[in-house]
Amino acid sequence: MSRLRVGCVGTGFIAGQHLAALAGFPDVDIVAVADAARDRAEDVAQRYQARAYDDGLRMLETEELDAVWVCVPPFAHGPVEDAAIDRRLPLFVEKPLAMDLPTAAQLAARIRDTGLLTCVGYHWRSLDVVEQAARLLRDTPAQLVTGAWLDRTPAAPWWSQRSSSGGQLVEQTTHLVDLARLLVGEVDRVQALEATVAREAWPAADVPTASAVLLSFRSGAIGTISSSCVLDRRRQVGLRLVAPGRLVDISEVGLYDHTLRIADDSGEQVVQTDENPIAREDRAFLDALRTGGDVPVTYEDALRTHAVVCAADRSARDGGIPLQVDGFLAEQTPSPGEAPK
Numbered sequence: 001m002s003r004l005r006v007g008c009v010g011t012g013f014i015a016g017q018h019l020a021a022l023a024g025f026p027d028v029d030i031v032a033v034a035d036a037a038r039d040r041a042e043d044v045a046q047r048y049q050a051r052a053y054d055d056g057l058r059m060l061e062t063e064e065l066d067a068v069w070v071c072v073p074p075f076a077h078g079p080v081e082d083a084a085i086d087r088r089l090p091l092f093v094e095k096p097l098a099m100d101l102p103t104a105a106q107l108a109a110r111i112r113d114t115g116l117l118t119c120v121g122y123h124w125r126s127l128d129v130v131e132q133a134a135r136l137l138r139d140t141p142a143q144l145v146t147g148a149w150l151d152r153t154p155a156a157p158w159w160s161q162r163s164s165s166g167g168q169l170v171e172q173t174t175h176l177v178d179l180a181r182l183l184v185g186e187v188d189r190v191q192a193l194e195a196t197v198a199r200e201a202w203p204a205a206d207v208p209t210a211s212a213v214l215l216s217f218r219s220g221a222i223g224t225i226s227s228s229c230v231l232d233r234r235r236q237v238g239l240r241l242v243a244p245g246r247l248v249d250i251s252e253v254g255l256y257d258h259t260l261r262i263a264d265d266s267g268e269q270v271v272q273t274d275e276n277p278i279a280r281e282d283r284a285f286l287d288a289l290r291t292g293g294d295v296p297v298t299y300e301d302a303l304r305t306h307a308v309v310c311a312a313d314r315s316a317r318d319g320g321i322p323l324q325v326d327g328f329l330a331e332q333t334p335s336p337g338e339a340p341k
C-alpha cells in the first residue's frame with residue numbers, strides 16, 4: 001500500500017492527539033509540522049522525524065503532501081486553509097472553523113467550488129455511543145434537548161480573549177451544538193444571553209463567564225444549552241435528550257472518556273467508553289482520501305454548526321435578539337472576491 005505524506009499546522013495540545021494517532025497508522029508518514037512557536041515545532045518534529053517550520057504557509061509551499069491537519073487556535077484560521085485549497089490539498093480542520101462566520105463561510109464556498117475532501121474535528125461524531133444514541137433517537141425523536149458545558153477557564157493564552165478564541169460558545173460549546181444537530185436535526189432559530197463577571201485570577205479575560213442559549217429545531221424540538229467557565233475544573237459537559245418514553249444522556253469527562261445513559265421502561269443502561277474518537281476520525285478521513293468514502297463531518301456540514309454558534313454569540317452580544325440561522329449565515333457570507341467583514 002502506498003504511504004500517505006501528511007503535515008500538521010499547529011503543534012499544541014490537539015495536534016499532539018492527532019499526531020499520536022497518525023503515527024500509529026501503518027500507511028502514514030508525518031513529514032512536516034509547523035507552529036508559530038518554532039521551538040514547539042522543532043520538539044514535535046524531532047519526535048516524529050519530520051521537518052519543522054515556523055510558518056504553515058512555507059510548509060505548504062515546500063513540502064509535497066497528500067493531506068494537511070490544521071490545528072491552530074480560532075483566530076489563526078484562514079490563510080493556511082486558503083493555501084491548501086489553492087493546492088487542492090485535502091484538509092482536516094480542527095473545530096471551530098474560525099473565530100467568526102465570514103472567514104468560515106468564504107472558505108466553505110471555495111471548498112464547495114473545488115470539491116476538495118475535508119473533515120472537521122467534531123470528534124463526538126466518531127463515538128460508538130453517539131451512533132447508538134442516534135439509532136435510538138431515529139425511532140423516537142427527541143422533543144427537548146438540554147445541554148451544559150460547565151468547566152474551568154482553559155490555560156491556553158489565547159482562550160480567555162474573545163478576539164482570539166471567539167468565547168466559550170464558539171470554542172467549546174460548539175461540540176454540543178454539533179451533537180444536537182446530529183441527534184435532533186437542523187437548528188432554525190436561536191436566542192442567547194451572556195454574563196461577563198470580572199475575575200481576579202483572570203484580569204485580562206474578556207470572554208463571557210456564562211451564557212444560555214435557546215434553540216428551536218426544524219423538527220419542532222426545542223432546547224437550551226448553558227455554558228460557564230468559572231469552575232475549578234470540568235464538572236459537567238454533555239447533552240440530555242428527552243424523547244417519548246426515553247431519556248438519553250451523553251457526557252464527556254475528557255477526550256477519551258464518554259458515557260451514554262439510556263433510561264426507558266426497560267430500565268437504565270449505562271455505557272462508559274474509553275474509545276479514541278480522534279484516531280477514528282483521522283482514520284475515516286484517510287480512508288476517504290484513499291477510497292473516496294464518507295467522512296464523519298465535512299467542512300460544509302460543520303459550517304452549519306458554526307453558523308448556529310455564531311448566531312447565538314451575536315444574539316447574546318445584542319442582548320438576546322432572536323435570529324434565524326439561515327438568514328444570519330446568508331448575511332455573514334461574503335460575496336465572491338469580497339474580504340470577510
Ligand SMILES: NC(=O)c1ccc[n+]([C@@H]2O[C@H](COP(=O)([O-])OP(=O)(O)OC[C@H]3O[C@@H](n4cnc5c(N)ncnc54)[C@H](O)[C@@H]3O)[C@@H](O)[C@H]2O)c1
Pocket residue numbers: 009010011012013014015034035036037040055056071072073074076094095096121122123156157171255
Ligand atoms: N476536538 C477537540 O475536542 C479539541 C480539543 C482541544 C482543542 N481543540 C481545538 O484545536 C484548536 C487548537 O487548540 P489547542 O488546545 O491545540 O491549542 P494550543 O494552544 O495547545 O495549540 C495551538 C498551537 O497553534 C500555534 N499557532 C497559533 N497560531 C498559529 C499559526 N498562525 N500558524 C501555526 N501555528 C500557530 C500555537 O503556537 C500553539 O502551539 C482550537 O481551535 C481548539 O478549539 C479541539
